[in-house]
Amino acid sequence: MKKIYHLSSCNTNQRILKELELGDDVELQDIKKENIDEKALDFIKKKVGSYEAMFSKRAMKYRSMGLNEMKLSEEDYKKYMLEEYTFLKRPFIIFEDEVFVGNAKATVEAAKKAYQSS
Template sequence: MTNKIYYLSTCSTCQRIMKELGIDETFNQQDIKTENINEADLKTFAKQAGSYEALFSKRAMKYKSMGLKEKNLSEEDYKQLMLDEYTFLKRPFILIDGEAFVGNSKKIVEAAKIKLNK
C-alpha cells in the first residue's frame, strides 16, 4: 500500500511535520493547493475519522468570512465545502499503510511517527 500525504506547500506547519516524520520521495505527496483531495480519498478519511466534520478546519479564514459559523452544517455540507475549497481541510492528511492521521496536533504527529517506525 502506498503511503500518501496531502499537505499545503505554503504551510510552515506542514513542512515542519513532513521534516519531523522524515517524509521523502517514497511517499506519494499531494499539494492540495495545486490538486485538491478527491471525493473517494476524502470519503476514506471520513470513514476512519468518524465524520466529515472531524476533517474540517474551523480555523480557516473563509469559515468566518462565509458566515459558516452561524450555520448548522450537515455532513454533506462539510464534505462539499472541503471538495470545493482546500482551505477547509485540516492538514496535513497522512495515510500510512491504510491508516489515516489527520491534523497537526502533537498526539496525531506522534502516532504517525510511531506507525512509520514500525
C-alpha cells in the same frame, strides 16, 4: 498506500513533513495545486468517523462565508472541503490502513511511530 495531503506553503505542514523523516515511498500531494478528490475524502472519513472531524473551523473563509453561524450537515462539510482546500484540517496522512488528520502534537507523534514501524 503511503500518501500525505498537505499545503506546501504552510510552515506547520513543512515542519511536520521534516519531522516525519519520510522516504521515497511516500507520495506527497500539495492540496493548493491539486485538491483532494472525493474518493480519498470518503476513505479518510471512514477511518476518522465524520467529515466534521476533517474540517478546519480555523480557516479564514469559515467566518467570512458565515459558516460559523450555520448548522452544517456532514454533506455540507464534504461539499466545502471538495470545493476549497482551506477547509481541510491538514495534513491528512495515510500510511497503509492508518489515517492521521491534523497537526496536533499527539497526532504527529502517532503518525511518526506508524511510519517508522511500516
